[in-house]
Amino acid sequence: MKIYTKTGDKGTTSLIYGERVAKHDIRVEAYGTCDEANSAIGVALSLLPDKPFVKSEETLTIFHKIQTILFHVGAELATPVGKEVKWQVKQEDVEDLEKTMDEWNEDLPQLTTFILPGGSSAGAQLHLARTIVRRAERVATSIGTDVNPIVLQYLNRLSDFLFVAARYLNHKLGAIEKTLHEDVEN
Incomplete structure (x- = not known):
């Protein structure tokens, strides 16, 4: 099977069910940003050390x-709009993120100030993924009322989750979280 179709050569692409839209359509921007975030998460996972850490298999799952x-x-x-959604995000998916965040947060040092994105390579990449998810959320809200509210809730919670996950991996991998530099004036 060939990967290329040549159907997008003139600046259009297909939504699910075949409706053609411009590649700059807000829906294409929204799902493309989700794809970008997913790729960033994949990069973060590829940066994990080969040596397992406590709960590494559970984390990967x-x-x-x-x-x-x-x-x-x-x-x-x-x-x-108006078409059947083949894969629908559910409220329990949001709740699973919350449950995992609560569990992982228990192992982490309490935050007393802002931290800077960074730490381990995997942790830093999860911080980047978090910002991409925030962008996906902003773009998805631009679509308007035609978006499943649970999708917006999931994206919002996922960005929170990725913040906690970055801290969690940094903690498990022994990476130091840097705080704001005290000598920088406002």
């Missing part, structure tokens, strides 16, 4: 599920 659901978020955003 959680991320596999998140990447799958993020793919489903993109599919919902790529489904035209």
Whole structure:
């Protein structure tokens, strides 16, 4: 099977069910940004050390599920209004993120100030993924009322989750989180 179709050569692409839209359509921007975030998460996971850490298999399983659901978020955003959604994000998906965040947060040092994105390579990449998810959320809200509210809730919670996940991986990998520099004046 060939990967290229040549159908997008003139600046259009298909939504689910075949409706053609411009490649700059807000729906394409929304699901494309979800795809970008998913790729950033994949890069973060590829940067994990070969040596397992405590709960590393469980962590990878959680991320596999998140990447799958993020793919489903993109599919919902790529489904035209009035068409059946093949993969629907559910409230329990949001609740799973919350549960994992609460569990992982228990292992982390309490935040007393802002931290800068960074730490381990994997942690830094998750911070980048977090900002991409925030952008996906902003773009998805631009679509308007035609977006499943749970999709917006999931994106919002996912960005929170990725913040906690970056801290969690940095902690598990022994990476230091840097705080704001005290000598910088406002």
